[in-house]
Amino acid sequence: MSGGRVKVLWLAKGLGRGGAEQLLLNCVRHADRSRYDIEVAYVLPHKDALVPALAAAGVEAHCLGGAPGWRWPLRLRALLAERRYDLVHTHMPVPAVAARLLTAGRGGARLVHTEHNLWERYRRPTRWANALTYRRNDAVIAVSHAVAAGVSRRRAGEWLSVVHHGPDLDGAPSGPAARRAARAELGLPPDALVVGSVGNLTAKKDQATMLAAFARLREREPDARLVLVGSGPLEAELRARAGEGVLFAGTRADVPALLPGWDVFCLSSRQEGLPVALMEAMTSGLPSVVTRVGGMPEVLDDGVQGRLVPPGDPAALAAALGELADPGLRERMGAAARERSRSFDVAGAQRAIERVYARVLADANRPAN
CATH class of the missing domain: 3.40.50.2000 (Glycogen Phosphorylase B;)
Structure with missing residues (x-):
């Protein structure tokens, strides 16, 4: 952290017009930018429809993809080393697995993961990789109680939160x-x-x-x-x-x-x-x-x-x-x-997410007994 500001990376598979991706854009418009410096990274270069809107909101987006496609985890590792984020907030299981592995070790960024889907939707190798690395998360946010019920290997306490998001339709036409x-x-x-x-x-x-x-x-x-x-x-x-x-x-x-x-x-x-x-x-x-x-x-x-x-x-x-x-x-x-x-309150959802951030960062700074 620099000057009390927290450097946060939101990591997604793509920035197309899917629901999970739209949530990122909705939330960033209501983020506490006096407290959090937010950047976004994504894996799939062809899914970039929301990049201009994020840029308009003052958020830098880093594309990890490109030829050869299998090198994106190496690009993520380089980005993490260069930008030295305090917290990485992952969306979607494959990039989340990479982030968990790349931040392992003393002094690594804290990890928050948002679970958007039920685990049975994922392919078997993805489920296995997710399960093997899931406890590296410092906190998990589920988008619904149904999703939360499907999260495997939950821990006690406040590790898992449910945050109902909402749309951002201010100014949308009607009548x-x-x-x-x-x-x-x-x-x-x-x-x-x-x-x-x-x-x-x-x-x-x-x-x-x-x-x-x-x-x-x-x-x-x-x-x-x-x-x-x-x-x-x-x-x-x-x-x-x-x-x-x-x-x-x-x-x-x-x-x-x-x-x-x-x-x-x-x-x-x-x-x-x-x-x-x-x-x-x-x-x-x-x-x-x-x-x-x-x-x-x-x-x-x-x-x-x-x-x-x-x-x-x-x-x-x-x-x-x-x-x-x-x-x-x-x-x-x-x-x-x-x-x-x-x-439905997207601003309230972002405040709830930031409360999770604050708790995770406070835990990281608490002296060990």
């Missing part, structure tokens, strides 16, 4: 004009029932189930539209499955401006931590139909702000979407969602 603009941007009919979803096109998000459910919905609502925001390895397969009324919108930087044009938000995920996209939708006053997985039941009550359905069940998902074809029900659930979203 009838925003609805018209969003529908015009996407080429959607002004009066059609529109279901929207945001997520990478991957097996975890299971948009295949959503497409099957939407096909059933179209049987009773022939003018309905489904908007899928995101990209990923399953895009070609999902496009081949999609029927009429489905719009693949790709990766978008303007999701908050698109939300007012939708009637219902939907996630068909098989696994989740606590998705930022759901919290953004609720903050925008959208009712949601999502699967009962991960932390989603912690922020959405079935039948109040939307509907919770089993994962991998197109019939249940279609039935819930069909219920929300009723404008009156959508209005009531949307109002309840907006009210519930008042508890």
Whole structure:
């Protein structure tokens, strides 16, 4: 520490437009910059969409990737030696494992890790490497109670904390004009029932189930539209499955401006931590139909702000979407969602994270008995 300021490195796999990455940007806008000097490092060079926004927030981003790709841990080691951080806050298990190994030994940076997902989502080698190094963490933050319950080899005391994050939608458009603009941007009919979803096109998000459910919905609502925001390895397969009324919108930087044009938000995920996209939708006053997985039941009550359905069940998902074809029900659930979203507090989440930092740093400076 220099002059009382703490040098912190946030370490991520990528800085694309995924939910975990967006949390970094949301949190840095509310960080105590008088106390913490924050920098970011990331592994995947092609996932750099948020680098300009971080730069605008005054945060330097270090890309560890590049040819040859396997050398990124060596670049991380050099960065740690050069910048001499007091604390490294890791996100995602693979870079976290590298940081734990590279900071081992006396005088190394303190380690805080945020767990965004359930462990069973990780590949077996990743789970093993994670388990073998996990106790090197000085503290772990879980994004939901469901994620916390899945953290292996927990220690007693305050080692594990749950911090519900939130979206940062200050200044996002709303109201009838925003609805018209969003529908015009996407080429959607002004009066059609529109279901929207945001997520990478991957097996975890299971948009295949959503497409099957939407096909059933179209049987009773022939003018309905489904908007899928995101990209990923399953895009070609999902496009081949999609029927009429489905719009693949790709990766978008303007999701908050698109939300007012939708009637219902939907996630068909098989696994989740606590998705930022759901919290953004609720903050925008959208009712949601999502699967009962991960932390989603912690922020959405079935039948109040939307509907919770089993994962991998197109019939249940279609039935819930069909219920929300009723404008009156959508209005009531949307109002309840907006009210519930008042508890989402990204500034409060960052303050909670900084309390973890303070505790870890205080422990490091406490004399041994």
